[in-house]
Amino acid sequence: MINVQNLTKSFTTHVKEPGLKGSLKSLIKRDKKTKFALNGVNLQIKQGEIVGLIGANGAGKTTLIKILAGIVHPTSGEATVLGYKPWQRDNRYRKQMSLIMGQKAQVWWDLPALDSFILLKEIYQIDNFTYKKNLEFLSDTLMIKDQLKIQVRRLSLGERMKVELMAALLHNPRVIFLDEPTIGLDISAQKAVREFMKNYQVEFKPITILTSHYMADIQELCPRIVIIKEGQFVYDGSLSKVQRMLGDNKVLSVTTEKEIFQLEVPRTELSIKTKEIFENHNVLDLNIQDPSIENIIESIMRNGLGPP
Amino acid sequence: MKRYIRLYFHFLRFSFSKAMEFRLDFSFRIIMDIIYYTVNILFFKVIYLHTPMLAGWNENQMMIFVSGYLLVDAINMTIFSTNMWWLPYYINKGELDYYLIRPVSPLFFLSLKEFSANSFLNLMMAIGFFTYSLNQYTGPFDTLDIFLYVLFLLNGSMIYFCTQMLMILPVFWTHSARGFVDLFYSLGLAMERPDRIYKGWLRVLFTFILPFAVIASFPARFFLEPFDWKLFVHTAVVTVFIWSLMLFVWKKGLQNYSSASS
Numbered sequence: 001m002i003n004v005q006n007l008t009k010s011f012t013t014h015v016k017e018p019g020l021k022g023s024l025k026s027l028i029k030r031d032k033k034t035k036f037a038l039n040g041v042n043l044q045i046k047q048g049e050i051v052g053l054i055g056a057n058g059a060g061k062t063t064l065i066k067i068l069a070g071i072v073h074p075t076s077g078e079a080t081v082l083g084y085k086p087w088q089r090d091n092r093y094r095k096q097m098s099l100i101m102g103q104k105a106q107v108w109w110d111l112p113a114l115d116s117f118i119l120l121k122e123i124y125q126i127d128n129f130t131y132k133k134n135l136e137f138l139s140d141t142l143m144i145k146d147q148l149k150i151q152v153r154r155l156s157l158g159e160r161m162k163v164e165l166m167a168a169l170l171h172n173p174r175v176i177f178l179d180e181p182t183i184g185l186d187i188s189a190q191k192a193v194r195e196f197m198k199n200y201q202v203e204f205k206p207i208t209i210l211t212s213h214y215m216a217d218i219q220e221l222c223p224r225i226v227i228i229k230e231g232q233f234v235y236d237g238s239l240s241k242v243q244r245m246l247g248d249n250k251v252l253s254v255t256t257e258k259e260i261f262q263l264e265v266p267r268t269e270l271s272i273k274t275k276e277i278f279e280n281h282n283v284l285d286l287n288i289q290d291p292s293i294e295n296i297i298e299s300i301m302r303n304g305l306g307p308p
Numbered sequence: 309m310k311r312y313i314r315l316y317f318h319f320l321r322f323s324f325s326k327a328m329e330f331r332l333d334f335s336f337r338i339i340m341d342i343i344y345y346t347v348n349i350l351f352f353k354v355i356y357l358h359t360p361m362l363a364g365w366n367e368n369q370m371m372i373f374v375s376g377y378l379l380v381d382a383i384n385m386t387i388f389s390t391n392m393w394w395l396p397y398y399i400n401k402g403e404l405d406y407y408l409i410r411p412v413s414p415l416f417f418l419s420l421k422e423f424s425a426n427s428f429l430n431l432m433m434a435i436g437f438f439t440y441s442l443n444q445y446t447g448p449f450d451t452l453d454i455f456l457y458v459l460f461l462l463n464g465s466m467i468y469f470c471t472q473m474l475m476i477l478p479v480f481w482t483h484s485a486r487g488f489v490d491l492f493y494s495l496g497l498a499m500e501r502p503d504r505i506y507k508g509w510l511r512v513l514f515t516f517i518l519p520f521a522v523i524a525s526f527p528a529r530f531f532l533e534p535f536d537w538k539l540f541v542h543t544a545v546v547t548v549f550i551w552s553l554m555l556f557v558w559k560k561g562l563q564n565y566s567s568a569s570s
Binding site: 011066069070071072073089091092094095097098099101104106108110111115118119122123124125 | 311314315318322325326402403404405406408409410411412563565566
């Protein structure tokens with residue numbers, strides 16, 4: 001159970017004009033500026049639920065995850081995860097939690113993954129039986145058995161991410177934070193990670209928060225999404241509802257002899273519009289689709305939800 | 309506690325297997341260390357060419373002190389130095405994240421995980437010289453004295469560690485590259501001189517504020533001279549104070565840790 005109440009995190013920065021002159025000026029007088037990474041957010045997540053956190057760079061996704069993982073202290077507001085205040089860093093909490101950051105490695109670079117795992121076994125006090133069982137299960141499902149004895153820095157990015165996932169899941173966490181786990185991976189590696197997380201979620205039912213810029217991840221894994229913009233939540237609800245809410249439009253992709261273009265039209269005007277197109281152009285191909293999730297999310301992030 | 313010892317053995321294992329890969333570095337270190345030791349010993353040998361007594365000690369006694377601070381230095385080089393080198397970078401670059409989420413004291417983790425297997429021979433040489441000096445020492449002493457001397461020197465290493473941490477931890481607020489570590493290294497030389505040469509405000513500075521004189525000189529006095537209660541209380545107060553202060557600043561620093569975003 002995650003319960004977040006009115007959580008706020010602000011940073012004070014000072015503004016510096018460019019150049020040496022600006023630097024000298026900032027030595028004497030500094031214009032302080034408070035920036036809100038999170039501005040009074042509320043969130044409830046039940047055990048077994050997986051939530052996709054979506055937002056532009058700097059919207060506050062990572063800050064929220066870092067507060068919930070106990071790395072950063074909030075400025076104000078409350079949050080409990082499994083009944084613990086994360087930033088108090090209770091060992092009982094930290095033993096049940098896992099964080100995976102696509103851009104920061106947790107396994108030792110110069111050592112084979114198995115060495116790192118042994119250290120993690122010690123850190124999390126995993127008993128031999130569970131350790132062996134989990135190692136077996138994870139390396140089988142991720143199909144990475146042979147690479148575990150090779151120094152991590154010699155692995156490909158995709159293999160490294162799999163190793164990171166293993167490292168994060170050895171201790172059977174009940175809460176998992178996945179911060180852009182698929183970043184930089186090629187399509188097939190992305191797919192493998194996604195498939196794995198999907199099955200893992202079904203089988204072990206942890207609380208999971210996932211951030212990703214790849215909509216495929218979100219679509220595949222998260223029935224519920226939270227959209228965050230400038231430190232505030234602009235949407236918290238089911239993914240399909242967003243689709244329905246803004247899904248009254250259809251997208252027409254038209255290929256004529258001269259050009260290719262896309263047109264977004266309300267469902268009700270569909271037949272009139274298509275007729276028009278056929279009358280005015282020499283159509284080679286015409287496609288009618290739902291707008292993509294990317295388009296919808298982008299429009300929400302730009303314009304808000306608008307009238308319901 | 310047992311778990312922490314087991315963890316430390318893992319750190320040792322990793323460090324040695326890593327060090328094996330870089331043999332050139334290994335031999336360089338040995339040469340550097342031999343030069344460092346020779347310079348330190350010669351420095352005092354030269355002084356004693358001109359005077360029979362310095363700060364109340366003759367050459368024979370001084371070598372006990374020299375071997376003491378070389379031991380503290382070697383302990384620091386092998387156990388803490390690599391970790392201390394990286395710590396400010398970790399703080400600035402937001403690399404503390406993975407240490408903060410583990411159910412293990414992050415302070416333990418961050419200050420001990422990189423054992424400098426390369427400097428291990430340095431430690432061996434320091435122990436060798438320490439034994440040699442004791443062997444050469446003409447004054448009276450028994451096993452208990454040696455035991456206590458080593459104990460006080462270990463305590464001195466802890467003070468050294470805390471002082472160094474206190475110079476690094478401001479990085480949490482300043483985000484400068486190295487904190488005041490350079491200041492620490494230049495003032496750290498104060499450890500390598502007998503404390504009696506410090507008078508007046510310098511004495512206050514080096515026995516209380518930056519207690520370098522307490523690190524190795526006080527222990528040597530316990531060994532060389534009759535037991536002095538005042539010195540003992542002084543050592544205990546400084547130890548407890550600097551350790552608590554370091555923990556306090558560490559905690560405050562973590563609260564201020566902003567974890568530069570990826």
